[in-house]
Amino acid sequence: MEVLFRLKKSPLAMVGLLVVILLVVVALFANVLAPYSYSKQHLTHMFEGPSKNFLLGTDEFGRDILSRLIYGARISLMVGFIAVSIALLAGGVLGAISGYYGGWIDNAIMRVMDVLLSIPQTLLAIAIAASLGPGLFNLMIAVGVSSMPQYARIVRSSVLSIRGMEFIEAAHAVGSSDMRIIFKHILPNSMAPIIVQATLGVAFAILNAAGLSFIGLGIQPPYPEWGAMLSGGRQYIRDYPHLTLYPGLAIMITILALNFLGDGLRDALDPKLKR
Amino acid sequence: MKPTAKNDRIPAPEERLLLEIRDLVIHYETDDGTVHAVENLDLRLRRGETLGFVGETGAGKTTTALGIMRLIPSPPGVIKSGKILFEGEDLLEKSEAEMRAIRGDKIAMIFQDPMTSLNPVMTMGKQIAEVVRLHRKVSEKEALAIAGDMLELVGIPRERIHEYPHQFSGGMKQRVVIAIALVCDPSLLIADEPTTALDVTIQAQVLNLMKKLKQQFSASMILITHDMGIVADICDTVAIMYAGRVVEYADKASLFTCPVHPYTVGLFDSVPDLEDDKEELNVIPGLMPDPMDLPQGCTFHPRCRFAVETCRLEKPAMREVAPGHFVACPVRAKMLREHPEQNAGNEGEN
Numbered sequence: 001m002e003v004l005f006r007l008k009k010s011p012l013a014m015v016g017l018l019v020v021i022l023l024v025v026v027a028l029f030a031n032v033l034a035p036y037s038y039s040k041q042h043l044t045h046m047f048e049g050p051s052k053n054f055l056l057g058t059d060e061f062g063r064d065i066l067s068r069l070i071y072g073a074r075i076s077l078m079v080g081f082i083a084v085s086i087a088l089l090a091g092g093v094l095g096a097i098s099g100y101y102g103g104w105i106d107n108a109i110m111r112v113m114d115v116l117l118s119i120p121q122t123l124l125a126i127a128i129a130a131s132l133g134p135g136l137f138n139l140m141i142a143v144g145v146s147s148m149p150q151y152a153r154i155v156r157s158s159v160l161s162i163r164g165m166e167f168i169e170a171a172h173a174v175g176s177s178d179m180r181i182i183f184k185h186i187l188p189n190s191m192a193p194i195i196v197q198a199t200l201g202v203a204f205a206i207l208n209a210a211g212l213s214f215i216g217l218g219i220q221p222p223y224p225e226w227g228a229m230l231s232g233g234r235q236y237i238r239d240y241p242h243l244t245l246y247p248g249l250a251i252m253i254t255i256l257a258l259n260f261l262g263d264g265l266r267d268a269l270d271p272k273l274k275r
Numbered sequence: 276m277k278p279t280a281k282n283d284r285i286p287a288p289e290e291r292l293l294l295e296i297r298d299l300v301i302h303y304e305t306d307d308g309t310v311h312a313v314e315n316l317d318l319r320l321r322r323g324e325t326l327g328f329v330g331e332t333g334a335g336k337t338t339t340a341l342g343i344m345r346l347i348p349s350p351p352g353v354i355k356s357g358k359i360l361f362e363g364e365d366l367l368e369k370s371e372a373e374m375r376a377i378r379g380d381k382i383a384m385i386f387q388d389p390m391t392s393l394n395p396v397m398t399m400g401k402q403i404a405e406v407v408r409l410h411r412k413v414s415e416k417e418a419l420a421i422a423g424d425m426l427e428l429v430g431i432p433r434e435r436i437h438e439y440p441h442q443f444s445g446g447m448k449q450r451v452v453i454a455i456a457l458v459c460d461p462s463l464l465i466a467d468e469p470t471t472a473l474d475v476t477i478q479a480q481v482l483n484l485m486k487k488l489k490q491q492f493s494a495s496m497i498l499i500t501h502d503m504g505i506v507a508d509i510c511d512t513v514a515i516m517y518a519g520r521v522v523e524y525a526d527k528a529s530l531f532t533c534p535v536h537p538y539t540v541g542l543f544d545s546v547p548d549l550e551d552d553k554e555e556l557n558v559i560p561g562l563m564p565d566p567m568d569l570p571q572g573c574t575f576h577p578r579c580r581f582a583v584e585t586c587r588l589e590k591p592a593m594r595e596v597a598p599g600h601f602v603a604c605p606v607r608a609k610m611l612r613e614h615p616e617q618n619a620g621n622e623g624e625n
Contacts, residue, residue, distance in 0.1 A: 103350070166391040172346050173386075174379030174406045174455065184405070188396045 006268040013264020019257035027074040034067035039222040047240045057242045059233065065242070068224035069250050075225045076254065079140050080206040084198050086144030087205075091151030092194070096182055098152065099159030110156065113149040121146050125208055129217040139218045143208045147201060154197050158190030192269035199262035203255040210251055226251050292360075293495050294320040294343070294463060299357030301335070301342050301519075304350070308567040312338040314519040314574075316357070317593060320463070320512075325489065325496040327506035327527070329542070330516030331563055336499045339516075340465045343497075344384060345374045361463070380410040383456035385466040385485075389448035389473075393440040399426070399451050400436035403458055410459045425454040429484060446477035453485060457492055464489065464496045470505065482509060503546060507531065512599075515539045518564055518574040524593070525600035535602040535611060537579045573604070581606045 007013050026033060035055075036042075042054075042062035049057045056065040091113075098109040116124065129142035162168065163186060171181050210227025212218040219225035221232070226247045233243030296318040303310035313335040320326050328336050341347050343359055345366060359366040361382065366374070378384075386392040394402060403422035407413060413421070423433040429450040440448060449469065456464055469485065470478040486509045489496050498510060506513055506527065513530045515523040515538065523536040534540050541559035561578035564570055570577055576586040583606055591603040596611055 166386055166388055167394045169346065170384070170386055170392045170452075170455075171394070172378070173344055173384040175375040175377070175409050176379075176405075177375060185394050185397075189394070 003265070003268045007264050010264040010267060012260045013268070016257040016260030016262075016264060019253065020261055023073055023077060023254060023257070026070055027077045030070045030074050034064075034070040036064040036067040038068045038071040038224045039063065040067075047236070047243075049240075049242060056246050057240075059229075059243050060236060063222075065229075065246050068229060069226070069246060072224040072226045072229060072247070072250070073254075075136065075219060075223060076206050076209065076227075076251075079136070079143065079209040079225075080202040083140045083143035083147070083205040083209065084201045086140060087147045087151050087201065088194070088198055090144070091148040091153075092155045094148075095152035095155030096159050096187065099156035100163060100178070100182055100186065106156075109152070113152045116146075117149045117153075122208060122211060125212060126215070126217060129212050134217055134220050136219060136223075139209055139212055142212065142217075143205045146208070147205065150201070151194070151197065154193055155190065158193055159186050162186045162189045192266075195269060196262050196266040199258055199265055203258035203262070206251065206254060206258075291321040291323075292319060293322045293324075293362065294318070294497075295358075295360040296339070296343070297358040297360070299339070299342060299359065300355035301338050301347060301352060302355050303352050310351075310566045311519055311569050312352075312566060313342065314569070315590070316516075316519065316521055318514055318521055318524070320495055320497065322462070322495055323493060324511045325498060325509055327510035327513040328497055328499045328516060329501060329503070329506060329513060331501065333563055333566065334516040335519040335566075336516055337467055340384070340467055340497065340499055343463075343465065344378055344382060345369070346378075376410070379406050379461075380459045381461055382463045382465065383459070383461040385449075385452055385456050385464065385469045387468045387471055389445055389452050392452055393448055395440050398437050398439055399443070403451070403455050406455055406458050421458065422454075425458050426451070428457075428488070429454045445473055446481060449473060449477075449481050450484065453481070453488065457488055457494070460492055461494055464494045465499070466496060467499045468501075469498070470502075471500075485509070503542070515542070518569060519566065520574065520603065521593075522575065522603045523601065525597075529597060529600045533597070533600075535596055535600070535607050536575075536604045537581050537607060538575050541578075575604075581610075 007017065040063060042058060042064070044062065045054065045058050046060060046062040047058065048054055048062075051057070054064050054066070056069065059065055059068070094109050094113070098106040119127075125142045125146040128145055129138060132138035132142060159182070168181060168185055171185050176185070206226075209218055210225070210230065213225045213227035214231040216231070219228050221228065229247040230244050230251075233240070233247070237244050296316055299313055299316040301313035303312055316335070316339060318326075318339075328339070330336050338347065338352075342354055343361070343366065345354075347354060354367060357367070361377075366377070369377070393399075397405075400419050400422045403425055404415065404418035407418040407421050408415065411418075419436065423436050426436060427433050431447055431450055435443075440451075443451065453469075466485065470481050473481060482505060485496070498505070500506060510527050512524070512526050514521045515530075515536065517538045523530065523534065523539045530539070534543055538559070541557075544557040545559065547553075547556055559578055564574055564577070570587075572588050573579070573582070573586045573591050576582040579586065581604075586606065591605050593601045593603050594605065594608045596602050596608050602608055
């Protein structure tokens with residue numbers, strides 16, 4: 001509650017939050033909000049610009065771009081949030097174990113993470129997606145696994161900084177077990193950097209997924225993923241720029257909103273600014 | 276449950292013994308060498324007694340306390356040998372799970388700095404209730420009710436149970452820490468410099484509270500401090516620690532009126548006298564030895580004005596110089612035997 005209160009002080013963050021909430025609502029109620037089905041082809045209305053019937057125009061098969069964007073929000077947001085959840089869960093557990101126990105376990109885990117970090121993230125995602133094959137679920141795994149090392153590092157460093165504090169020693173002294181200390185005492189105290197990174201990470205995951213779809217490794221047609229829509233429209237960019245413009249804008253606005261929100265959360269959760 | 280002590284270095288009425296530490300050795304094994312934090316330490320604590328544990332920073336007081344809790348950070352800390360008999364059972368032979376059941380329940384600890392020893396994102400009530408739920412089969416609601424009772428017992432209104440540590444002052448936080456320590460009715464309370472981080476007026480309040488509650492809960496207490504005033508105020512017996520060993524162990528009255536070990540004498544000499552208008556304090560010459568490189572024989576001999584040749588060679592054993600008064604200094608013990616009229620401590624020459 002306190003965080004929300006402080007978040008309110010930053011107008012940009014509030015804009016970001018509103019846009020994100022709006023997008024989530026749009027994604028949830030896509031079938032109600034979209035005027036047409038995402039795959040319905042209006043073959044007599046191909047490449048049409050914005051009009052009363054097709055608010056954002058139609059694409060090369062006469063499909064309504066607005067409807068496809070609305071359904072696309074579903075997939076893009078899902079990929080973003082689930083990929084980050086995968087990354088956060090896997091990276092978080094590894095990072096927490098690494099930071100808490102230290103020693104050779106720490107070394108083993110973090111060296112593997114370092115190897116993963118040494119590969120450019122997009123390239124790693126491409127490699128994973130290519131080896132798993134295209135598809136929604138594989139896309140999420142590819143994007144998630146490729147960003148896992150960052151979360152492992154962040155969680156590890158926050159666990160390390162909290163682990164040495166006296167109240168952790170005090171928790172040992174009242175007989176708490178290791179798992180209890182990690183989950184009840186350490187993680188709640190290290191949430192701030194993790195939340196911030198995850199918010200920014202959703203934006204990055206959406207971008208990454210769009211990139212993978214763009215090169216054909218992600219969502220397959222006719223499913224409307226924003227990156228795939230960009231990719232499909234690029235052949236016609238000279239004559240019909242609206243095919244790429246609107247998905248591009250959708251990606252941009254989403255990323256921007258998530259970044260505003262992430263920055264705002266970072267400030268709101270910064271204990272130094274408390275009181 | 277009587278511990279059968281064979282090497283009676285600190286004999287005491289056995290049936291009332293709560294804690295007995297025998298020959299405890301704790302090392303920190305670092306890359307630079309081995310730190311001899313605790314060397315051949317012997318200690319006894321009777322039920323209901325308050326033991327003052329006095330020594331300089333680095334003498335091994337906290338390490339001993341953490342050793343009793345089996346909470347020595349490892350690596351680098353290693354308990355090399357010895358026995359810690361608590362209610363007749365050796366804590367060093369317990370499994371980690373058994374120790375977890377003892378910590379917070381039978382042995383509780385109060386930490387030095389209340390500012391950092393409470394979890395900043397958990398309400399006070401939950402922090403107290405957590406300990407109850409770890410050791411007693413009660414529901415969350417019952418545990419919170421117990422937590423509320425404890426808060427009132429330490430003089431904090433029950434309504435503040437849902438507040439966070441940053442909403443409390445230092446003295447109040449330490450009261451909560453005390454509540455956490457006592458909530459499971461422990462038989463041993465270890466307080467590691469509980470008032471060092473508090474200002475003087477609050478110190479007195481907290482000490483009085485501890486004194487009162489200790490009696491109310493009929494717990495024994497080990498009080499780690501370097502403040503002789505606190506020792507005089509609430510302890511029954513005192514152990515003086517120097518470079519990882521107990522050098523003198525006696526009941527309070529006997530220690531304060533007749534300190535025997537040269538280090539203890541030096542400690543008392545260095546306390547400034549209000550009546551005396553002196554420019555400089557009496558200090559013990561030299562510094563505490565490097566715990567990585569302890570001197571041979573008696574660890575105090577390089578700073579000791581009574582040191583003789585044997586001090587350099589032999590580790591002094593604890594000897595009883597008066598009933599219940601043990602000293603690890605054969606030289607002073609002998610002097611005292613030969614000149615019993617000579618009241619030690621009142622001959623400050625240095």
